[in-house]
Every structure is written in C-alpha cells, then in structure tokens.
Amino acid sequence: MTQQSILITGCSTGIGLDAALTLHARGYQVLATARKQQDVDTLISKGLTAFQLDVTDYGSIDAALVKILTESGGKLDFLFNNGAYGQPGAVEDLPTDALRAQFETNLFGWHELTKRIIPIMRQQGHGRIIQCSSVLGFVSLKYRGAYNASKYALEGLTDTMRLELKDANIQVSLIEPGPIDTQFRANALQAFNQYISVDDSVHEADYKEQIKRLSSENPGGSMTLPSSAVTKALIHSLEAKRAKVRYRVTTPTKMFAFFKRILPSRWLDSLLSKG
Template identity: 70%
Template sequence: MSTKSILITGCSTGIGLDAALTLNARGYRVFATARKAEDVELLTSKGLDAFQLDYSDFDTIKNTVDKVLEKTGGTLDFLFNNGAYGQPGALEDLPTEALKAQFDTNVFGWHELTRLVIPVMRKQGHGRIVQCSSVLGFVSMSYRGAYNASKYALEGLTDTLRLELKDANIDVLLIEPGPINTQFRANALKAFNAHIDAENSVHHTEYMKQKDRLESETSTAKYTLEPIDVTRALIHALESKKPKLRYRVTVPTKMMAVLKRLLPTRWLDSILAKG
C-alpha cells in the first residue's frame, strides 16, 4: 500500500503539532505548515516536510499547495484544516476590523486552501477533508462572539461542501473539540489586548476574570483533554471505511450536543450564560 499524504495547518503547537508528529510516526507523508518562519524551521528539525502558510495571506496558501503537489507528483490524500485563533471580547466592544481579521484566518483562509485542494482530489478520484471546528461551532458563549461566528460559518460551509461533494468520493468531516490543553489561550490573550479597550468597557469586571483565565498556562476548565485526544479522532476520520461526519471530543462537547437537541433555547441560554 502506498504512503498516504496529508497536509496539516497550524502545526506550530497543540493539536496541529501532535497530529503531524503522530501521523508521521504512523507512516503518513505529512506536510506540516505554520505561520512563522521559525516554527517552520522547528518542524523541519523534527523530520517533517514543513512550509510557511498564513491563512490571511493567500499567496502563502497557493505556494504551499504548489510545493506539496510538486513533492507528491500532483496528488494529496487528506487535508486537515486546523490553524485558527480566538478573538475574545463582547461584541459591542469588538472593532469590525477585528471581526474581519478573525474571519480572514478562521474562515476565508480555510476556504481558499480547501478550494485549491478539491480539484486535486476530484482528479485522483478520492480524498478526505477534515475541519477542526469547536463546541463553539454549534453553541455560543458570552465574550467569544467573533470565534463563535467564525466556527458557525465553518460548520455551515462544511455541511454544504459535504452535500456538493457527495458524488465525488471526497468525504468532508468535522472534529468538534471542547477544552484542550494548547496555547490557544495565550494567542487569544494577545488578540484581546490588541483590540479590546477593557478599562473603558461596561464589561470591565468580567474582562478581568477572562484575562485571569487566559493568562493561565493550562486550562482550568473541567474535562480538559490533551491534543492527542483530538489526534485519535483524526486518525479514525482518516482511516475508517465509514467515518463519522462529526467527531465530538471532550465531555462538554458531547453534553452540549445533547442539550441543544433536547432543551428549549431559553433553557440552554441559562446554562451557557453561567460559562
């Protein structure tokens, strides 16, 4: 059996890095990407084919796809869209430019990369596209509106794409993690400080609680899992003859999926409002 190839984004840390290293050890030909040049060098030092890809820069997306196809002879078995960040802050405090930046990275960049890969998979007659969404892709929480909106958009795009590709032998799948121990909080804190005027906001008191949470080196949320738990779901999505359409990772994700299906919206709101 020939070696399967996969392109993974957001591999500098966390979920992407664990997936890249695990799949490489499992025998896949992994093409790992990161936004910063120094992270690409680190990935290369770990024995991976690594490229610089910034979802907000379409030239880097096109360049990466071209380089991957050059190395594989024009084929690609799998794509794992993973790189993303969260922009915290109440929506009334959020500059529209910050919301646009959130969508540039979390939605539009993913769409551009996926759009470039689909013709390759159509031509070869098979492929799987796995999107790393979130529990916040189907339920909302306060002060996470920009991230909520980007992941809701991603889920809508993914569901539509699955229908449009149903006859192309290309599976389009979602992984929906809850709390995972990664550097997501550190990156979110940078985005918060860059765009939110906490001192002059009516939400100042709540923002101080949010900053304490984001400044923690590890997640304090209950039922937090590790990146390997997402990788296990990814492996099933790649290797199962009949993969799930949605992989819900962590207890909170599974619980919220049930509650959203069973509870009236006002009841669910009262639970989500407690954080």
Template identity: 55%
Template sequence: MLITGCSSGIGLYCAQQLPKHNYHVIASCRYLSDVIRLQEMGLNCIQLDLACQQSIEQGWQQALKMANGKISYLFNNGAYGQPGALEDLPTEALRQQFEINLFGWHHLSRLVIAHMLERQQGRIIQNSSVLGLVAMKYRGAYNASKFALEGYTDTLRLELADTPIKISLIEPGPIISSFRKNAKIAFEQSIKLEQSRHQAAYQHTLKRLGQEGASSRFTLPASAVFNALLHALEAPSPKVRYYVTSPTHLFALLRRCLPVTWLDAILRKS
C-alpha cells in the first residue's frame, strides 16, 4: 500500500497504524529530511514530491520495487492549504496549489490505475475535505482544489465502474495535524498583507493559523480518519464518501437542504 503526504498528521498516523492490520505500507514524503526521519522511525518510506512529475514516476517505481511489483491500495493524502482572499492571490500560488493538491494526484493515479487494471484489483482512497463540499472565505485556493478533486474522483469512479477497482473519498473536517502551521507558511510567502483591504481579517487568520493544538471543540485526532480509511480498504462494498467530524456531517446536510442564500449567510460567519 502506498500513502502520500506522510511527514505528519493523517498520513503519518495511518502509515504507523496500518502495519498493525497486516498491511505492507510504503509511506512517502516530499522532503528527503522527512523520509530519513520516518525511516529512522522504522517505516518504509520513499521520497515523492507531488509537485514534480519526475519525482512521482521515480517514487512509484521505487514503491513497486519495495512491494515486489504488487501494490493493491493507494491513499492519496499529500496536500496543503493556501490561505488568502482570491483577489490577493498570485496566479502562481493558485497554480502551485493545484499542482500539489490535484495534478500530482492525477499523475500518480494514472500510474497506479494502469498497474491495478493489469492486476485486476485495487482500491484508491482520496483524502478530500469538508471544503470540497462547501466554500469558506480566505480559503479559495484550497476550496477550488478540493472541489476539483471531488469532481475528479466522482468521474474516476464512474469510469472504473466496470473494473474491480474501487474508489472512495474521505472528507474530514478539523483534524489535529500540521495543516495550520504549513498554511501559515504558505500565507506569509504569497500574500502581501499590508496591501490588502482584508488586513483586519488576515490578522484573525494569522492568529488562528498560529494556534497550537485543536482549532475547535469539533477537532478530532487522526485516528478518526484512520477508521474511515480502514473501512474503505476492507469493506466488501466501501462507501463512496466518508464524512469525518461533526462539521462535515452538518455541512453536507445543509448543502443538500438549504437554499444557497441561507447557506451563504452561515458560511460568511464561519
């Protein structure tokens, strides 16, 4: 089994827990320093940078070699969030968001699907987000990448319906991880705060991103995602979507039931 984005949070937790359930896990990280750290922790880990097609191809070949030429599961997890109002977001920052959160996943998935079709078995699980269901202010780049992933994965499921390959989406809300820390770095690199009409809101954003620990009382540990992943891997008929955390369940329901203007009024306050 290959998992992307294992340097911390959900990916690391799942890579540590799945071997206890008899899975041969190959973790992957973008940076070599993280690969070495995970190897020292006793994990099988390779370097795979989702922003680089050559790295994806090399990582895939290395993973295949480590798995004796047989990989039956892919957990696409590696991603990050680029904060900032869309009007302030450089096009290159939006492009980079899609490069890692979608295009890299596509390039890897094509390699994996060809392998799974040849072997006539396999499961692909995509880690999306509640922000693939509803949009929130100052998260436009991430919203867009996850909305795109939702449509991409739905299409993939339809196109592979006549094959043994099963496709699932996991849609977490707030989970304890390094996501906010990495988002703060991306914000500071891409957004010119002093030139924006959103300065006051950005101060709140920076404060939120700089907080340690849980972001809200609804925040769950990575084990909540792991439980959904394990079901998607082992259930004879895995779910199409796994909602994780109360906010995801709530917003999935509100999106179906409320008029757009009512839902917008709620989201503007979020």
C-alpha cells in the first residue's frame, strides 16, 4: 500500500504536534509545518519532515508548497488546517486591526492554502480536507467575538466547500474541540495584552478575571482533554470510508450542540452569558 501523505499546519505545539507525531508513528508521510523556523528545527529533531509555513504570508505558502510537493511526489492525500489563535476582548474594545489579524490567521490564510491544494486533489481524483474549528464555531461567548467570528466564518466556508467538492471525491470535515490542554490560552493572553486596554474599558473588572483564567495552569477545568482527543477524531476522518461532517470533541462541545438544537435563543444566551 502506497504511503499516504498529509500536510498539517500549526505543528509547533498542542493539537498539531500531537497529530503529526501520532500519524508519523502510524505510517503516514507527515508533512508538518510551523510558522517559526526554530519550531521547524524542533520538529525535524523529533524525526518529522517539517517546513516553515506562515499562512498569513502568501509567499511563504507558495515557497513551502514547492518543497512539500517535491517531498510528496506531487500528490497530497490529506490536508489538516489547524494553526490558529484566539483574540479575546469585548467587541466594543476590539481594534479593527485585531479583528483583521484574527481573520488573516484563522480564515484567509487557511483559504489561501486550501485553494492551492484542491486542484492537486482534483487531478489525482481523491483527497480529504479537515478543518479544526471549535465549539465557538457554533455558539458564542462573551469576550470571544473575534474568535467566534473567524470560526463561524470557517464553518460556513467549509460547509459550502463540502457541497462544491462532493462530486470530486474530496471529503471535507470539521473538527470542533472544546477545551483542550494546549498553548492556546497562553497565546490568547498575549493577543489580549497586545490589543486591549484594560484600564480604559467598562469591562475592566471582567477583564481582570479573564486574565486570571488565561494565566491559570488549568483554566479549562476538569473537562479539558489532551490534544490526543482531537487526534483520535482526525484519524477517523482520514481512515473511515465515509468521514463524518462534524467531529465534536469534549463534553462541552457535545453539550452545547445539544442545547443549541433544543433551547430557545434567549435561554441559550442566558446559559452562555455565565461562561
């Protein structure tokens, strides 16, 4: 059986790193990418084939794909779009530049990479595209407006892409994690400090609580799962004859998917506003 190839973005830590290492051990040709060269070097030291790729830099995408496709022999069986971050802050305090940066990383860069991969999959007659979304791609929380917007947009774009690629033998799936034990919260705190002025906001008291939560070693509580929980869903999306449209990972994701189906919007708002 020919070794199957998968391109994974955001492999420096967390979900992407666990997926890359697990699939490599499983026999896949893993083409791991990271934004910083020092992280690429670390991936290589772990035995992975890795490349520098910054999804916000379209020249970086082009340069990486030349190397990746040379390594894979011009084919690509799977694409796992994963690298993203969350920009906290109330909508009224959110600079438009912060919102733009959120979309560049979480949506526009993924789109730019994906639309370069689709013709390859069409030509070879098969492929699968897996997008790492979030529970916040279908329910909203206070102070997560930028991240919510980027993931809601990703879900809409992905659902449309799935319909358009149905006849091309390219399966498209979304993975929707809830709280996962990664560097996500530390990165969110960094983005918060970069763009949000706490002292000038009417949300100052809430922000200080948010900072404490994001700084905590286990801010997700007992429902936080390891990155391997996402990798398990990813493996099913790659190996099942018919991949699921959506993989809901963690209890909060499954719980809120159920609540969204059965609760009136006002009731759901009341529940979510406590988060």
